[in-house]
Amino acid sequence: MIARIQQGHRTIAFPDTIPALPERFRGRPQIDSSRCLEGCRRCAESCPTDAITIESTRTFSVRPLSEKMLHRKRSAGPVLDLGKCLFCPECQNACPEGAICYTQDYRLATRTREALVLRDQTLALAEALDEEARRLFGRSLRLRQVSAGGCNACEADVNVLNTIVFDLGRWGVQFVASPRHADGLLITGPVTQNMKVALQKTYEAVPPPKLVIAVGACAISGGPYVHHPEVSNGANSVVPVDLYIPGCPPHPLTVVDGLVRLLGKLTPEELLRYDEQVREHCNIGKGGNGNVCDASPSPTRKAAPARPRRP
Numbered sequence: 001m002i003a004r005i006q007q008g009h010r011t012i013a014f015p016d017t018i019p020a021l022p023e024r025f026r027g028r029p030q031i032d033s034s035r036c037l038e039g040c041r042r043c044a045e046s047c048p049t050d051a052i053t054i055e056s057t058r059t060f061s062v063r064p065l066s067e068k069m070l071h072r073k074r075s076a077g078p079v080l081d082l083g084k085c086l087f088c089p090e091c092q093n094a095c096p097e098g099a100i101c102y103t104q105d106y107r108l109a110t111r112t113r114e115a116l117v118l119r120d121q122t123l124a125l126a127e128a129l130d131e132e133a134r135r136l137f138g139r140s141l142r143l144r145q146v147s148a149g150g151c152n153a154c155e156a157d158v159n160v161l162n163t164i165v166f167d168l169g170r171w172g173v174q175f176v177a178s179p180r181h182a183d184g185l186l187i188t189g190p191v192t193q194n195m196k197v198a199l200q201k202t203y204e205a206v207p208p209p210k211l212v213i214a215v216g217a218c219a220i221s222g223g224p225y226v227h228h229p230e231v232s233n234g235a236n237s238v239v240p241v242d243l244y245i246p247g248c249p250p251h252p253l254t255v256v257d258g259l260v261r262l263l264g265k266l267t268p269e270e271l272l273r274y275d276e277q278v279r280e281h282c283n284i285g286k287g288g289n290g291n292v293c294d295a296s297p298s299p300t301r302k303a304a305p306a307r308p309r310r311p
Helices: 002-006 042-046 090-094 131-137 153-162 193-205 217-221 252-262 268-281
Strands: 029-031 052-055 058-062 070-074 077-081 100-102 141-147 173-175 184-188 211-215 243-245
Touching (some): 141 193, 141 211, 153 184, 211 252, 243 252
Parallel strands (some): 141 173, 141 184, 211 243
Antiparallel strands (some): 052 077
């Protein structure tokens, strides 16, 4: 009993305090295409989910002094789809020049599927709902969690949001058993054929207006099961999605961050201060490489053999 009394307050003071993450945690990847070797495709060939493609050229315009507008082409380097990414280190290990590395930035949620495709160092993080939606959901959001054929990793990390460590209820977000009592759905898993009709019926049972949140690579794109005949390659092929939270599985803080942004729980000033605090904590800025990896080429780094391409 005394030990319980002395343990104090255990809930993370989010967003005022950024908790320490494990050294091995891999958050938002950074790409430095200027390091890419001409014709190199090792990162793309090593990716188990084809999340990386290589843009060979990109057109840009310049106007030199006393000359007409010129259109030139240059190498664009890797393009990484966070919706497919498993956050494994295969691409980082395969790159001989250190063009790809992972930071500890856990802020990954976006409002659109297209925003998850990284072509440079920026990521358009989720914006808040409109004023009317915030009026309806801002103080109380009830979600029905649908496990649409997942491996239970995303489900487990969503479940811990109800513990005293994260205390999702302080933001007014709770999970309910019936879709008729819910304001929206939180979907995990690649939506297998056996779950497709169940997901559609659950979505229809939620009274409008309603929100849909896709959590994890499987729910966004199919993840490691993409293009398998028994999956639907993500929830957005079955129901409209309002918030995408990537990861395999996403860290609980990634989910909390996405929900807080979606509901507009922070004022613009608080959000600006919070984002700056995360950037400083993760050592991210212009040219920053984050805490997880050193983007400088290492003479001892050995490139991993390329994986055989899937038919």
